Amino acid sequence: MASQRDIRRRIGSVKNIKQITRAMQFVAASKLKRAQDATLAARPYSEKLDEVLADLAAVLSGDDHPLLAERVGGKRLIVLVTTDRPLAGPLNTNIVRFVARDIIDNPGDLAVITVGRKGRDAMRRTGVPLEAHFATFGDRPTFADVLPLARLVTDDYLAETYGRVDVIYSHWVSTLVQRPTRLTILPIPASEDTEGIPGNQFIFEPSASAVLEQLLPRYVATRIFQAVLEAKASEESSRMVAMKNATENAEELIEDLTLSYNKVRQANITREMIEIASGANAR
Amino acid sequence: MPLLLEIVTPERLAYSDTVDAVNLPGIEGELGVLPHHAPLVSILGVGELRIRKGGAEESFAIVGGFLQVRPDKVVVMAETADMASEIDLEKAQQARREAERALEGGAHIDAVDLSAARAALQQALLRIRVAERRHREGPRHRG
Numbered sequence: 001m002a003s004q005r006d007i008r009r010r011i012g013s014v015k016n017i018k019q020i021t022r023a024m025q026f027v028a029a030s031k032l033k034r035a036q037d038a039t040l041a042a043r044p045y046s047e048k049l050d051e052v053l054a055d056l057a058a059v060l061s062g063d064d065h066p067l068l069a070e071r072v073g074g075k076r077l078i079v080l081v082t083t084d085r086p087l088a089g090p091l092n093t094n095i096v097r098f099v100a101r102d103i104i105d106n107p108g109d110l111a112v113i114t115v116g117r118k119g120r121d122a123m124r125r126t127g128v129p130l131e132a133h134f135a136t137f138g139d140r141p142t143f144a145d146v147l148p149l150a151r152l153v154t155d156d157y158l159a160e161t162y163g164r165v166d167v168i169y170s171h172w173v174s175t176l177v178q179r180p181t182r183l184t185i186l187p188i189p190a191s192e193d194t195e196g197i198p199g200n201q202f203i204f205e206p207s208a209s210a211v212l213e214q215l216l217p218r219y220v221a222t223r224i225f226q227a228v229l230e231a232k233a234s235e236e237s238s239r240m241v242a243m244k245n246a247t248e249n250a251e252e253l254i255e256d257l258t259l260s261y262n263k264v265r266q267a268n269i270t271r272e273m274i275e276i277a278s279g280a281n282a283r
Numbered sequence: 284m285p286l287l288l289e290i291v292t293p294e295r296l297a298y299s300d301t302v303d304a305v306n307l308p309g310i311e312g313e314l315g316v317l318p319h320h321a322p323l324v325s326i327l328g329v330g331e332l333r334i335r336k337g338g339a340e341e342s343f344a345i346v347g348g349f350l351q352v353r354p355d356k357v358v359v360m361a362e363t364a365d366m367a368s369e370i371d372l373e374k375a376q377q378a379r380r381e382a383e384r385a386l387e388g389g390a391h392i393d394a395v396d397l398s399a400a401r402a403a404l405q406q407a408l409l410r411i412r413v414a415e416r417r418h419r420e421g422p423r424h425r426g
Binding site for chain 1: 325
């Protein structure tokens with residue numbers, strides 16, 4: 001049986017770990033609040049862009065802009081959004097597994113751009129050609145942060161380097177549920193004109209094609225931005241839950257250790273008393 | 284009939300309220316929108332967006348994006364939108380100096396940085412203009 005001192009030392013180190021995981025849990029919780037707010041705040045913009053695109057779709061056809069046209073064949077680009085930092089629970093494992101499955105299910109020529117170190121490390125091991133890598137965009141990603149990535153993707157697509165672009169990221173459903181999700185951003189999927197006024201009643205200034213020209217790159221950037229925000233909220237959720245579990249486990253461990261500490265202590269006291277008693281008897 | 288105005292940017296919903304009229308910078312010049320406007324989709328320029336509501340006036344510095352007008356609703360999808368009263372004049376001036384410094388080093392920076400610096404300068408100047416006008420005139424009230 002371990003000595004009293006050993007057990008005491010272990011209790012000390014588990015307590016230290018508990019303090020750290022607890023602090024991380026609270027940090028993640030406050031970052032989650034911010035990330036969640038940012039995700040929700042960004043939604044109206046992309047919804048409005050969708051509306052305008054739907055209006056445009058009523059007057060223009062898919063051939064009017066190369067970003068809209070379906071392409072046959074061509075290389076597929078995956079933009080993989082993961083985290084830079086570890087200790088985010090099963091989040092990265094899940095998304096890497098999802099990508100692996102996706103690659104097996106859709107064989108063909110492939111390249112990948114990663115956002116976040118975890119995804120890059122995983123992709124390196126698979127040998128899929130890595131076109132570019134971006135660090136995650138800090139705790140508060142801004143729209144301007146994702147523009148270089150969006151421009152890179154759009155330009156390469158227009159140059160016909162790729163026939164299709166998918167973003168794979170963790171969709172934030174709730175604090176407990178984050179779902180790996182694949183979203184095709186290029187070619188831009190056709191949207192339905194669902195709203196009150198049919199698109200063909202709008203006047204377009206300076207012209208429908210000029211509006212489209214401006215709208216499409218922004219649409220791509222918005223979609224990527226949304227994915228980055230969702231991934232951020234997912235990361236903090238997942239980390240918060242993982243750290244909460246770790247803290248609880250540490251508490252349980254401390255309880256177990258304290259119990260065995262007391263047992264050893266009691267055994268020692270009993271032994272000492274027997275020794276004293278037998279010493280006295282021997283006299 | 285009230286006119287609902289919504290100003291959205293990629294990062295947030297900046298404004299949502301019913302207004303009497305709104306003036307904004309279209310790509311082909313200043314645009315005034317009153318209720319019952321014909322359906323319109325336009326590219327936005329860089330400039331000041333002015334809202335008239337009751338007797339009061341409120342203004343935003345907006346940069347780029349789109350505008351969708353329906354008879355009862357105006358949606359502004361701007362790259363950035365800063366309410367005049369929220370603009371930090373000092374910060375804007377700081378940004379202006381930085382952008383000007385970047386532009387002075389003209390020969391040494393590449394095209395992307397150059398256009399970024401130009402855009403930053405343009406935005407800083409706009410913010411300063413909008414904030415200063417408000418500072419001079421104060422929030423306007425009409426009888």
